[in-house]
Amino acid sequence: MKTFKIGGVHPRDNKQFSAHQRITECPLPKQAIIPLVQHIGAPAQAVVEVGAKVKVGELLAKAGGFVSANICSPVSGTVAKIGDWTDAWGAPGQAIFIDVQGDEWLPEIDRTPDLIRSCPLEPKAIIDKIAAAGIVGLGGACFPTHVKLLPPPGKKAEVLIVNGVECEPYLTCDHQLMLEHGEEIIVGIEILKRALGVDRAIIGIENNKKDAIEHMTKLAQSKLGIEVVPLKLKYPQGGEKQLIDACIGRQVPSGALPIEVGAVVDNVATIYAVYEAVQKNKPLISRVMTVTGKKVAKPGNYSVRFGTPIEEVIALAGGVPVDTGKIIGGGPMMGRAMDHIEGMPANKRLSGLLFLPEAESIRPEEENCIRCGKCVQACPMGLEPYLLQRMSQLEMWEDCEKHDVMDCIDCGCCVFACPAHRRLLDGIRPAKAKVGAILRERAAAAAAEKK
């Protein structure tokens, strides 16, 4: 069975809590909070005024740059406020607050469950529809999808790689989506193949989801050029570069995008959103979230409209369990521990909520590095985390750069593997920020000199 070649770790997958729980619709909130940053890139620009009446699917904010994404209204009602808002991690931003009234949709949106297989649209029209729908990568990075579909001049996509890996422990939303909406995902893949002009698509699924592999293989059988590849269980297989390596054995060079090796990667949830946008005229207004944890009363997979305060989703899952130490937005490897949950809405970025008991929440004390090299063995990018952390502590930024700190994908394998509980990423993250700033400065200086 295939997998990526360098590094990787084997965390316990803990998917049993929410696996195979049918996707449940979360009720509409009284007030929806729509942050203007739900993607990588420039914030979206609000196009509605306070007091405006909006319907479900209406444009609320338009993309604020080339790398940015539209935001469409997930609810119907009146815009109550556009203003300051703080996310669950304390970062300030802007949000549109909508008082929800009824559930009135734009008439062009097809709300029937009928499957529409044929797509006669031209690639340009498909990409425009995806951009209009505000679709971003739902696997976690939230990179605007339409940007990926427009390869830079001189580059040509050869293969679409579909990410059904879901390598984060605990999360099961992609798994359940493949089981319940596999057919729509297959249609979505064909749409994207058409948009990219490629004749080959590979669906990568990790071997701990045997039923999804079977299901998708059956659905793909009758389709030309769609192939399901079962992958050996190993974290971080869902990382873009790792997945490409696992599926087609090509390694994206340092600093380059997947298109360099002819690949475009999209997550299954993103592809389902593409199907809905292109075939049903439904913009990206909701997503499936996993709410889980060892002590959660009703762990499951919930379909949540964006803007719904997560407290309401949590209530659906039986409330915050006793003895909760951390509430994590996302999975345990790359998710972020929340500071508070009040006023935090579901949004494009939030793939799940994980409740960790207090005993599992406290980081053990750091011990001396014993130079065992397990971080080096674990790093899927072939870096030397022990060295980067030390250089970062000593503010040796140039050496960090020479040792390829910018290649770090933040996966956490090094910290996971370290027997001395060293907080390697705590040192590497600031080094990435610092070196990134230095590189930008250098590029700006070089550009100024050219002029």
Added chain:
Amino acid sequence: MVNDNMKKLIVAPAPHAHSGDSVRRNMLLVILALLPAYVVSVIEFGVGALITAAISVCACVLTEWLISRFLLKEQRQTIGDLSAVLTGLLLAFNLPSSLDWWIVLIGAVVAIGVGKMTFGGLGQNPFNPALVGRVFLLISFPAQMTTWPVPQGFNTSYLDAETGATPLYYLKHIAKTGDTSFVDQLPALKDAFLGVMGGSLGEVCALALIIGGLFLICCRVITWHIPVSIIATVALFAWIGTPAGMEAGQYVAYELLSGGLMLGAFFMATDYVTSPMSAWGKIIFGIGIGFIMMVIRTWGAYPEGMSFAILIMNACVPLLNKIRPQRFGEPKKK
């Protein structure tokens, strides 16, 4: 309603999961892996093996505690991580079982005090502490350190064991003089494999050491790179340099099974702190050890060179750590 259980949320950067691995677990597994060889040496050498190991372990732990508590005035004591226990055990494995107790004590104090704590404790020392202790003793007490008790079954006396030469002494003599009459003096290959021969406390039973080493590789405590490269280098060197009058296979087998080779390859050279980080670094490190050891065994003044070979290569580790691991997306190294 939802917030009843949310008095204090803990915020920390990702990842929020851990493998459960710890320094202590690694040390414990290495100690476990040493036990088969230790059992054999107790059977072969008797009470001496028990006393030597007990003195060495206790002295190492006590030295570390005293230095850390009273000289460095550390708040947190590190003896719980078992690394001092392991150093003590490894030191004992490298000593003759009939060594005077006070010599063992000096070795332990030097191993931990000079070899480890002077550099700042666990993880900071450039040289393998147990070998620092052993080599200090070898140079300071050459007669005592090269007087090897002969295995006699379980021996209840500590100091007055019968002594004799190790196979390495004969091998060196054969290699130097070409006098093959000594071949008869060598133990049978089966005995060399099972450990019925003279030598340091823990080095004699190749079988037990190989079992322990494979256990460590299976538990992912160590990787195959260092032991395999050492053993392969020694085998190749011995095969090429087989003295006239001996069969190549026989000579290679004796070189591999005698002296501290197996102990060194699986347990001493693989010491985390003093070995390189990357796979290629480890392989070069292993080749260097194998080569230096065979040079000492063949032409040097001592019959055995494992300790010196490892210490010399320990000194090269900072240089070997300049070898980067294979980066993702980088063209394959030649």
